[in-house]
Amino acid sequence: MRASAPTISGPNGPGLHGRVSVPGDKSVSHRALMFGALAVGTTDITGLLEGEDVLRTAAAMRALGAEVERLGPGRWQVAGRGVGGLVEPADVLDMGNSGTAARLICGLLAGHPIFAVLTGDASLRKRPMRRVTDPLSACGARFTGREGGRLPLSVEGAADPLPLDYAVPVPSAQVKSAVLLAGLCARGTTRVEEREATRDHTENMLRHFGAAVRVEADGNRRVIELDGQPELRGAPVVVPADPSSAAFPLVAALLVPGSRVTVEGVGLNPLRTGLFDTLREMGAELTVSNRRVEGGEPVGDLTAAFSELRGVDVPAARAPSMIDEYPVLAVAAAFARGTSRFRGLGELRVKESDRLAATVALLAANGVQSEVEGDDLVIARDGSPAPGGGVVETHMDHRIAMSALVMGLASARPVAVDDSAFIDTSFPDFIGLMNGLAGGTAIAPLEETA
Incomplete structure (x- = not known):
């Protein structure tokens, strides 16, 4: 039986910096x-x-x-x-x-x-x-x-x-x-x-x-x-770099003061880039360079820098192009000024976990209140860092685990997850990559911080 890996993340040093490659799509x-x-x-x-x-x-x-x-x-x-x-x-x-x-x-x-x-x-x-x-x-x-x-x-x-x-x-x-x-x-x-x-x-x-x-x-x-x-x-x-995996270091860079991160060779298929469009609507400094086509798919290098974000209303029609990215987008909304409404998220209920309920629980454990209205998720915030300090039950969902660890890098207090071992199902060495960008041990096994 696989051993669980409780893990904690917290602010470390003057932001996140560097050029990285994330796993293939x-x-x-x-x-x-x-x-x-x-x-x-x-x-x-x-x-x-x-x-x-x-x-x-x-x-x-x-x-x-x-x-x-x-x-x-x-x-x-x-x-x-x-x-x-x-x-x-x-x-x-x-x-x-x-x-x-x-x-x-x-x-x-x-x-x-x-x-x-x-x-x-x-x-x-x-x-x-x-x-x-x-x-x-x-x-x-x-x-x-x-x-x-x-x-x-x-x-x-x-x-x-x-x-x-x-x-x-x-x-x-x-x-x-x-x-x-x-x-x-x-x-x-x-x-x-x-x-x-x-x-x-x-x-x-x-x-x-x-x-x-x-x-x-x-x-x-x-x-x-x-x-x-x-x-x-x-x-x-x-195989282009996975935009769903690129989302985590890019959102972290937007949230951690002083950060600037480039992710190379990210897939830019227009039916997969809803998150990037949404982040720009929130005021994110997110740019694309070196656009090209590889294996029939458009790709480019994405650069994100720390930004003051604002709330956004995301239409339901955009959900299919970013369905896997809503947990980390919810984390971004937890640091934004104003109300964010993500519409039409019923599909999240049948992911690796009930990802909609797990996202609400992730936020609540770290002092951020949200509401589910039908299939919509509503988050209202004042632009201050999320309080943090919670332990997130991941339900063996790799995206919930990574989203929570991204939150911990920018929140007022560290954020822990009950297990991070299964992150390797989609993003091998996620923790090593994020620590490299932080220039230190920003994410570590929970027992090492005791």
Whole structure:
């Protein structure tokens, strides 16, 4: 059983300074491994996130018959089996804490005539899967799980999968991607309609590997069509730095007086940059330099400097482009002057934890009151530093843990978390990177500060 790692953060020295690289984008990393497994030939990947979540996907692709090899730090090679060529795994597929991997792999399995069982850690086993298994069942796959469709989940893929025509009821890139992955193995055209645009890494990567994908956009509404049974070809993938991971050192720099931090090579896909737009609306000094395109995705170097922030009203339509960043944005709002309202956060209730409730609890433990009104989060502050001084229950949620530790770097008193060990699922060496920017031990095991 994994030992917990209580951790504390507090102000240290004259701000945060330096240029850093953060881990590769988790969404792109998962998909690079999966599409590599479905392609004919070899896929070379550079910049792959080597956190536990992505390593679970790599292990699952091996179990499904692909040859997956690590060549060096961030450098991986996948020899795929072609669309429809995955084989039945000999054992249960353990997805750890990764909801993205579990849901997308449900789509992969649904189109293959094989049997598999998926499970995960205690947190993942609580998360709903019916949002993907219900639409995927229409292609002919069969899913049997615990109450609510939760893991462990058995999957019997369709022998002759049908193309799907599905309108996604709530904004979810995972649901859209699972349906498209199942559609790869179906004869005919799979169609997915989104009322609100979500991150489009799946569409971009399908094209990169040679699939025929058409997208029609009308405002926020998008219709994606995929021609089934393409021959995907192995293709090189350069994984950009994850904007969700870049958020933590950038927000810390905005909050800690005297700070100036640059994060290099951050993915700037417009469907992922809602946080950066919002921070600028709050008055953040946040600039982009060295814009470029790598692996089909726009990237750039982001620089953040200490800023006096003001409250902001974030529309619900922006939520899909920053759904993972709301906890750290709430921390930023705890230092802003005025009222911040984040609208349409229902999706946060079904993340690694009930992330909306966990964010409210994080703030409350550190002297910041907030209100949940329907699916909106409201935080009213006077611009002074958050009081801090609390111990945050993380519920095995890496983003709650990192957000709380960022708060501690700027609050009046240090902030502790009950566990930080699982941060490595998405951001290996987060604590080391932040301490490097601080020029000292700003974040440390709790017992070392006693």
